[in-house]
Amino acid sequence: xNREQKQELVSELHGLFGEVSTVVVAHYSGLTVADLEALRxxxxxxxxxxxxxxxxxxRIALExxxxxxxxxxxxxxxxxAVSADxxxxxxxxxxxAKTNPKLIILGxxxxxxxxxxxxVKALASLPSLDELRAKLVGMLQTPATRVATVLxxxxxxxxxxxxxxxxxxxxx
Numbered sequence: 584x585n586r587e588q589k590q591e592l593v594s595e596l597h598g599l600f601g602e603v604s605t606v607v608v609a610h611y612s613g614l615t616v617a618d619l620e621a622l623r624x625x626x627x628x629x630x631x632x633x634x635x636x637x638x639x640x641x642r643i644a645l646e647x648x649x650x651x652x653x654x655x656x657x658x659x660x661x662x663x664a665v666s667a668d669x670x671x672x673x674x675x676x677x678x679x680a681k682t683n684p685k686l687i688i689l690g691x692x693x694x695x696x697x698x699x700x701x702x703v704k705a706l707a708s709l710p711s712l713d714e715l716r717a718k719l720v721g722m723l724q725t726p727a728t729r730v731a732t733v734l735x736x737x738x739x740x741x742x743x744x745x746x747x748x749x750x751x752x753x754x755x
Contacts, residue, residue, distance in 0.1 A: 589640055596636065596644035599665060605672045605693045607664040607703055608656040611635065613685035619662075622686070626675050629711070631666035649695035656689045669693055670711045677707035 584592075600606070611619065619633075626633045638657040645651050653663075666672035673691065680686045691698045693706060710718070 584637075592636070593640050593644045596641060597648065600644065600648040600650050603665040603667050604669050605664075605666050605691060605706075606650050606653060607672050607676045607691035607698075608653055608661055608689045609664070609676060609680070610659055610687040610689060611662045611685070612660045614683065618683055618685070622675075622679050622683075625679055626664060626666075626672070629666070629671040629675050630668055631664055631672040631675055633662055633664045635660075635662040650692045652692055652697045653690075661689070664691075668712045670706060670709050673698075673703050673706040674711065677704055 614622070619635075623633050638659075638661060641657055641663070642654045645654055664672040664676045673693075676686070676688055680688055688700050688703055690700060691703050691706075698706060
């Protein structure tokens with residue numbers, strides 16, 4: 584990799600760190616290429632991505648960003664999961680680490696707040712942004728449904744009484 588390519592990679596990573604809200608760092612030593620592809624596929628499914636970069640260049644790219652605290656974690660064979668959704672990257676990494684013990688989560692940063700391994704696992708246990716939106720829509724729709732049911736009940740009662748009188752009149 585020549586000097587220009589390195590500078591381009593650093594600027595690309597710096598731009599990426601400006602766009603995302605969560606970065607999770609992990610050691611991937613011992614994972615096969617197929618394992619890494621499965622991890623990347625799982626990440627893409629939730630709107631996150633997993634990258635393996637040179638630690639020295641990543642440290643340079645982290646300078647001046649809200650993820651500057653990750654520099655100390657960048658030792659050895661490390662990879663980073665990044666996502667705009669605060670929960671997606673952590674959730675996908677923790678799920679993958681459950682089935683592949685060779686992926687060792689080191690920590691992360693969410694919106695400038697450093698997370699240790701337990702913090703990443705706690706973040707992963709939270710519902711994702713899409714799940715929260717679905718719950719909110721469901722909560723908003725429930726009262727409207729109940730109001731419509733309550734308002735329709737008196738009309739339905741009147742209709743049943745009129746129907747009963749009509750069938751009584753026909754029988755007589």
